[in-house]
Amino acid sequence: MALTYNSQQNETIAAIATGISESGIGIIRISGPEAIEVGERIYRNRKGRSGVRSWKANTIHFGYIVDPRLLPEGEAEEDHDNFTSEYASAIVDEVMISIMRSPHSYTTEDTIEINCHGGVYLMNRVLQLVLDNGCRMAEPGEFTKRAFLGGRIDLSRAEAVMDLIRSQNEFSRRTSLAQLSGSVSGKVRELREKILYEIAFIESALDDPENYSLDGYPEQLRVKCDVLVRELNHILDYSKSGRVLKEGIRTVIVGKPNAGKSSLLNYLSGQERAIVTDVAGTTRDTLEESVKLGDVVLNLTDTAGIHETQDKVEKIGVERAKEALDRADLILFLLDTSAGIDAEDREIAELIQRKTAGGTHCLCLLNKSDLSPKMTIADAKALFTSNDQILTGGTPIKFLMISITSGEGLEQFRHQIQEMFHTGEIAAKNEIFLSSLREMREAESARDSLELVISSIDQGLSEDFFSIDLMNAYTSLGRILGEAVEDDLVEEIFTKFCLGK
Numbered sequence: 001m002a003l004t005y006n007s008q009q010n011e012t013i014a015a016i017a018t019g020i021s022e023s024g025i026g027i028i029r030i031s032g033p034e035a036i037e038v039g040e041r042i043y044r045n046r047k048g049r050s051g052v053r054s055w056k057a058n059t060i061h062f063g064y065i066v067d068p069r070l071l072p073e074g075e076a077e078e079d080h081d082n083f084t085s086e087y088a089s090a091i092v093d094e095v096m097i098s099i100m101r102s103p104h105s106y107t108t109e110d111t112i113e114i115n116c117h118g119g120v121y122l123m124n125r126v127l128q129l130v131l132d133n134g135c136r137m138a139e140p141g142e143f144t145k146r147a148f149l150g151g152r153i154d155l156s157r158a159e160a161v162m163d164l165i166r167s168q169n170e171f172s173r174r175t176s177l178a179q180l181s182g183s184v185s186g187k188v189r190e191l192r193e194k195i196l197y198e199i200a201f202i203e204s205a206l207d208d209p210e211n212y213s214l215d216g217y218p219e220q221l222r223v224k225c226d227v228l229v230r231e232l233n234h235i236l237d238y239s240k241s242g243r244v245l246k247e248g249i250r251t252v253i254v255g256k257p258n259a260g261k262s263s264l265l266n267y268l269s270g271q272e273r274a275i276v277t278d279v280a281g282t283t284r285d286t287l288e289e290s291v292k293l294g295d296v297v298l299n300l301t302d303t304a305g306i307h308e309t310q311d312k313v314e315k316i317g318v319e320r321a322k323e324a325l326d327r328a329d330l331i332l333f334l335l336d337t338s339a340g341i342d343a344e345d346r347e348i349a350e351l352i353q354r355k356t357a358g359g360t361h362c363l364c365l366l367n368k369s370d371l372s373p374k375m376t377i378a379d380a381k382a383l384f385t386s387n388d389q390i391l392t393g394g395t396p397i398k399f400l401m402i403s404i405t406s407g408e409g410l411e412q413f414r415h416q417i418q419e420m421f422h423t424g425e426i427a428a429k430n431e432i433f434l435s436s437l438r439e440m441r442e443a444e445s446a447r448d449s450l451e452l453v454i455s456s457i458d459q460g461l462s463e464d465f466f467s468i469d470l471m472n473a474y475t476s477l478g479r480i481l482g483e484a485v486e487d488d489l490v491e492e493i494f495t496k497f498c499l500g501k
Contacts, residue, residue, distance in 0.1 A: 012038060013138035014130045016123055023118030028127055030112040031143055034134045036099070039112040041068050041133045043097055048083035052112075057101040065092045065114065065126055068133070092126055093117055107143050108150030148482060155482025156184045156439065163246075163435045169295045171245040175433040184439070187235070187432045188480050191228060191446075195474045198224065202467050214463055221466060222457045225450045228473075232447040239434040239443075244329060244421050246435065248290060248297035252324045254352070255334035256344040260367040263404045264334065265289060265302040293414050296421070298330075325351060330417070331362040335380055337373035337401070349383040352397070361420050362397045365413065370403040377401065434480075442476045449473035 012032030020026070030038055039052040045063040055061065070090035080086055096115040105111040116126050131137060141162070148158045160179035167173040178184075198221060205212035253261045268291045287302040303321030325331065331352055335345060356362050364380055366373070377399045384397055398416060402409035434440045449472040456465040 012135045013142055014038075014127065014135040015138035015143075016127055017113070017143075018118070020120050020123060021118065022120070025115055026118040026123040028114040028116065028123065028130060029138075029143060030114070030130060030135060031105070031107040031109045031138075031146065032135070033110065035110040035112045036101075038130060038134045039097060039099070042066060042129055043095075044083065044087075044091075046083065048080035048087065052097075052099065055099045057099060057104060060096055060098040062096055063094075065095050065116065065129065066090045067092060067129060092129060093122060095126075103150065103152070106152075107146040108152045109146060154185050156188070156480055157182060158482070159436055159439075160184075167246075168248070168290075168297050169245065169292070171242065171295060175242065175246065176435065178430070179433065179435055184432055184434065185481055188477050191231065192474055192477045194224070194228065195450075195470055195477070199467055199470045199474065202463050202470075206463060218457045218463070218466075222454055225453045225457075229447055229450050229454070232443055232450070235432045235434060236440060236443055236447070238431050239440055241421075242433050245296065246433075248299040249329045249417075249421060250301075250327055251298045251330045251332060252301045252303060252321075252328040253332045253334065254303055254321060254325060254348055256336070256342070256348065259334040259336040260404050261302050261334055262287075264332065264365070264367075265300060267404050267410070268293075268298065268300060293417060296418055298417070301328075322351065325355060328355065328360055330420070331355060331360060333362055333364045335364065335366050335375065336368055337366045337375050338368045338371040340374040341379060341383065346383060353384060356395045356397060359395055361395055363413070363416060363420065364397055364399045365409075366399065366401045367404060369401045369408055370406045373401075439480050442479045446473040446476040449476065 010033065012030065012034040014028060014030045017027045017029040018025070036052055040050050042065055043050055043052055043061075043063050044066050045051070045061070064084070066087070067090050071087060084091065093116045098113045098115070100106070100111040100113075102108060102110045114126060114130075116123060144153075144158050144161050147153050148155060153161075157180050160176050164173065164176035164180060167176050201212065201217075202214075205214045205217070253264055255261050265287060269289045270291075289300045289302075291298050291300060301324045303324055333348065333352055335341070352362050366375065366377065366380055380399055381397075398420065400409055400413055400416060402413055404410070434443060449469045452469040453466050453473075456469065
């Protein structure tokens with residue numbers, strides 16, 4: 001289903017493009033066919049003239065935003081030596097206005113940007129004046145959506161805009177900027193061109209067998225498809241690994257009651273985020289917090305102590321703790337060394353073993369090492385030795401003695417997390433990074449289609465089958481760029497943007 005312009009795309013839109021707060025400057029963006037006319041109505045220079053229609057593109061002008069309802073008709077055609085005093089009641093703010101003409105603007109449309117003084121009331125007052133003079137309020141992401149629909153950027157680069165705004169670390173900033181600059185788009189187009197060449201050759205050979213021979217071609221195509229599959233797998237592997245740096249590591253703190261889970265959350269967050277007492281079971285629900293360790297973001301979830309309980313509320317907390325465990329990239333398993341290992345620790349260890357078997361990382365922290373420990377790292381490792389399959393097939397569990405109270409082992413704990421996720425190695429690379437699950441699904445679909453081509457060749461099927469799957473791969477890659485995507489998908493993507501972008 002092709003993308004279509006609706007009546008809204010012919011309307012002129014406006015929104016505050018900067019944060020709304022007390023600040024030196026705030027920007028209001030206007031875009032659309034009537035943007036320049038709106039500027040003409042509400043702008044006056046020192047002499048009281050407008051003249052926005054005659055401005056050259058990519059220029060900026062000092063003047064005033066005025067309420068035209070408070071000015072006499074025809075005043076804009078005359079010079080006023082004392083305009084600011086003569087019409088003081090009509091002046092709303094002293095501003096700088098820039099103009100960009102179609103198609104050389106962010107949206108590809110005529111665009112006016114008003115640089116006014118920041119402040120909640122003032123910016124909303126100027127915005128309301130803009131809306132009253134021929135604009136409607138822009139929807140979230142509508143400016144970038146118009147840039148996409150106008151052909152200035154593809155869908156991959158449009159998504160990179162929001163990723164750049166939301167970036168939390170250097171890796172996220174760098175990969176988002178690279179994608180915005182066209183790194184992903186360029187690679188995807190390169191892959192599509194290779195696939196399209198093969199489609200065209202097969203179709204030509206089937207239509208004109210006298211001039212195009214398919215003798216030995218399946219073997220050549222198989223080699224080419226194998227290379228393409230390896231390229232896509234490499235991109236997907238790097239993108240999956242880089243996700244933890246871009247979005248943060250989903251980290252769950254688990255352990256029996258009073259093992260020190262809330263103390264660890266408070267230490268990492270640098271504030272008393274959770275209540276800490278000597279009473280077991282203080283935390284009855286999950287608590288969430290995002291913290292930075294160097295260039296790594298941990299999306300932390302502190303859970304209720306996993307144990308058998310008859311308390312109805314506490315039971316719900318325990319179930320939520322187990323659900324959080326299922327979603328985790330990293331499990332921080334706290335053991336209370338002052339109490340020794342018991343049945344509750346063994347139950348939690350069994351749950352963790354099932355997760356590490358599927359690739360989840362686990363760091364087992366032996367806490368309270370400053371209180372005459374009743375267990376060693378060897379004792380903790382023994383918790384996980386009952387299942388040989390886990391030990392040989394799963395992600396290795398790391399062990400560390402710490403004391404949240406005294407600070408012992410906490411610096412090593414920080415380094416351990418970065419080593420577990422190879423964050424330094426990932427961040428150092430400059431490779432193609434697919435930033436969204438949508439892009440990754442399309443890349444996986446293209447790879448799967450190419451693998452079907454290889455399978456068809458191995459089975460000795462006719463070239464017609466090759467063309468079908470090659471075209472599917474070509475289409476899937478095109479959807480990364482926004483080609484042949486449905487209107488409702490585009491709407492869903494751009495509604496995630498902030499207002500004014």
